[in-house]
Amino acid sequence: MLLKVNGVSVYYGKSCACHEVSLEIDHGEKVCVLGRNGVGKTTLLKSMVRLIPNRGGTIHVENEDIDGMKPYEVARLGIGYVPQGRMIFPNLTVMENLKLGTTIQREKIKAIPDLVFDFFPILKMRSKQRAGSLSGGEQQMLAIGRALSGLPKLILLDEPSEGLAIAIIEELIRILKKLTYETGLAIFLVEQNLDMALEVAARGYIMEKGRTVAQGDAAQLRDDEIVKRHLIV
Amino acid sequence: MRKFQVPTVFEDISVLDNLIIASIGSRAYGPWAFLRREEQTVLNHVNEITEVIHLSGRDHELASHLSHGEKQWLEIGMVLAYGPKLMLLDEPTAGMSPHETIETSEIIMKISRDITTVVIEHDIKFLRQIGQNVTVMHHGSVLAEGTFDEIADMARVKDVYLGRKG
Numbered sequence: 001m002l003l004k005v006n007g008v009s010v011y012y013g014k015s016c017a018c019h020e021v022s023l024e025i026d027h028g029e030k031v032c033v034l035g036r037n038g039v040g041k042t043t044l045l046k047s048m049v050r051l052i053p054n055r056g057g058t059i060h061v062e063n064e065d066i067d068g069m070k071p072y073e074v075a076r077l078g079i080g081y082v083p084q085g086r087m088i089f090p091n092l093t094v095m096e097n098l099k100l101g102t103t104i105q106r107e108k109i110k111a112i113p114d115l116v117f118d119f120f121p122i123l124k125m126r127s128k129q130r131a132g133s134l135s136g137g138e139q140q141m142l143a144i145g146r147a148l149s150g151l152p153k154l155i156l157l158d159e160p161s162e163g164l165a166i167a168i169i170e171e172l173i174r175i176l177k178k179l180t181y182e183t184g185l186a187i188f189l190v191e192q193n194l195d196m197a198l199e200v201a202a203r204g205y206i207m208e209k210g211r212t213v214a215q216g217d218a219a220q221l222r223d224d225e226i227v228k229r230h231l232i233v
Numbered sequence: 234m235r236k237f238q239v240p241t242v243f244e245d246i247s248v249l250d251n252l253i254i255a256s257i258g259s260r261a262y263g264p265w266a267f268l269r270r271e272e273q274t275v276l277n278h279v280n281e282i283t284e285v286i287h288l289s290g291r292d293h294e295l296a297s298h299l300s301h302g303e304k305q306w307l308e309i310g311m312v313l314a315y316g317p318k319l320m321l322l323d324e325p326t327a328g329m330s331p332h333e334t335i336e337t338s339e340i341i342m343k344i345s346r347d348i349t350t351v352v353i354e355h356d357i358k359f360l361r362q363i364g365q366n367v368t369v370m371h372h373g374s375v376l377a378e379g380t381f382d383e384i385a386d387m388a389r390v391k392d393v394y395l396g397r398k399g
Contacts, residue, residue: 011328012328013301014301014304014328015327015328016301016328016329016330017328036355036357036394037355038324038327038355038356039355161396191396192395192396193395193397194396194397195395195396195397196396208358209331209334209356209358210328227395231394231395232385232390232391232394232395233360233369233381233384233385233390233391
């Protein structure tokens with residue numbers, strides 16, 4: 001198993017944001033987590049890269065317990081993180097943003113991998129431009145490119161469709177599918193956009209109030225009854 | 234009166250003392266009740282409140298010993314002690330267990346018989362239990378209003394919940 005989350009709980013003070021969540025992602029898999037606003041999806045993702053500590057439970061990356069690790073150490077194990085709201089560095093150029101992504105590579109000479117520009121040619125065209133001047137969709141692509149620059153085995157995407165026009169979302173879906181198909185990269189996607197999530201992911205989990213309440217393959221999660229019970233009003 | 238998403242009770246004093254402090258300045262009997270030796274009035278009032286917020290018999294426990302959910306109830310109690318006409322609750326069930334969430338809906342239902350109550354919540358199960366009028370907001374404006382069942386039936390509400398904003 002590439003990444004294994006076992007019984008993980010996360011608290012903000014005494015307030016429980018994630019309760020005994022368990023899930024797995026294997027090499028090359030495409031997995032999503034669905035859920036309404038405020039059910040703990042982002043919290044779960046942040047705990048998976050050690051940006052917030054979990055209280056109880058374990059997280060393993062290829063059988064290595066990441067307890068006590070720093071976020072950059074988790075990144076070095078091959079886990080790329082694309083945060084909600086992109087969080088690119090607006091005052092640096094596109095190229096500088098990507099170079100920052102390479103800093104966790106183990107090799108002495110660190111280079112932006114070719115696949116970044118192969119899959120996101122727009123980043124090459126915009127390489128000298130201030131990242132803050134990019135459109136929302138381009139910033140999302142930059143955030144993914146920056147994660148890819150660390151040569152990950154798995155990337156965690158937190159609501160990549162947020163704030164993007166439908167045409168841009170479709171473009172993003174196409175690129176992500178091609179990327180996983182051609183490189184064997186695993187994807188773990190947290191989304192509120194049901195259609196995008198189930199288009200990209202082969203299977204997934206649904207969260208409600210900090211707990212996983214359903215899981216299955218994409219077709220099962222599309223089921224009207226499940227959608228009605230856990231995702232809509 | 235409003236309460237906040239993260240409970241802000243006085244941790245180092247008892248449940249009872251938290252409620253007494255909150256009732257100083259209460260609209261019900263004003264800040265001078267203690268000076269006028271109307272302690273019993275205040276205590277009766279506070280005891281009624283502990284019952285409403287499912288904390289009766291726990292009066293002398295330190296607030297810091299309460300669970301996250303119980304602290305939220307205590308804070309609701311502190312708002313009640315003030316004697317408000319309108320109560321605004323910001324995500325009262327955030328971080329609660331499913332059982333605590335059900336109890337919270339019972340508490341709020343009881344309160345709302347006497348006091349107009351506005352609740353902001355993500356938790357759909359909770360809203361279903363409360364079963365009152367719902368206003369759905371999206372990107373800073375009102376998307377829909379109606380009973381819970383009406384809201385649940387609206388296509389535009391479904392679309393927003395499934396991220397199909399169009």
